[in-house]
């Protein structure tokens with residue numbers, strides 16, 4: 340079992356721009372944490388600070404109760420957004436080198452490299468140079484580089500971007516397996532369906548600040564409920580101003596979608612709808628992560 344990765348009140352400025360403000364969250368052992376936010380929200384900056392590639396202006400990163408230092412950083416498996424493998428070096432030699440750099444013996448490194456390349460479906464590319472691989476396969480090799488030293492923490496910057504569906508499944512399985520071994524796993528992604536499916540908890544950030552944090556179910560419950568009502572003509576604007584209704588959206592000539600407050604009386608909304616014509620459908624639903632994301636980021 341590993342220790343939690345604790346990110347505490349990180350602030351980072353680039354000149355006049357505050358890229359991170361009091362960024363705080365914990366990734367628990369065995370947890371897959373999804374880090375989501377618009378372009379430029381501060382995800383890569385946070386991850387680079389965790390890795391020590393970048394220094395924060397204030398705040399701390401620790402593993403359990405130990406502030407992250409060089410020795411602990413070597414135990415992190417990192418996949419940088421800009422990727423980091425040498426394009427002209429052979430995949431196998433490069434991974435072997437990285438594994439030995441982390442203290443594995445020559446024989447152990449060779450067998451670990453072979454195992455991961457097989458697992459990730461690129462064993463036959465072991466003697467190819469990185470720039471001979473397709474982008475997706477370069478990404479698989481990059482993941483292997485993050486894994487060969489059996490990391491105590493995984494920090495992956497957009498590991499799924501550009502992967503085909505089979506590679507997405509392979510990557511997902513590997514992350515789940517590492518989490519099941521007790522490793523805290525954090526990855527950033529713009530693929531919210533994937534984040535919703537894979538992550539135990541999610542942090543939504545905007546403009547360098549954490550705006551929402553929790554399990555997908557917690558975030559969805561917090562986001563309130565919408566009710567889709569099919570029947571009464573939307574020309575009547577029948578839902579405007581009803582108690583407990585926080586938003587009204589017209590989704591067709593006879594389809595109204597209302598956002599409702601947690602304590603709203605849905606039967607009162609149904610009665611108001613019936614006053615304007617027969618109701619053929621009355622369907623409450625909770626928003627998915629994509630809708631929540633839009634709501635949180637635009638707030």
Ligand SMILES: Nc1ncnc2c1ncn2[C@@H]1O[C@H](COP(=O)(O)OP(=O)(O)OP(=O)(O)O)[C@@H](O)[C@H]1O
Pocket residue numbers: 353356358376377378379380381382383384385420
């Ligand atoms: N070296 C730098 N110098 C100046 N500004 C920077 C630098 N690196 C990042 N920024 C700015 O800091 C902010 C956060 O950038 P960051 O790359 O962390 O965002 P991100 O959430 O990873 O975005 P994306 O989803 O597009 O990768 C952005 O406004 C970016 O322009």
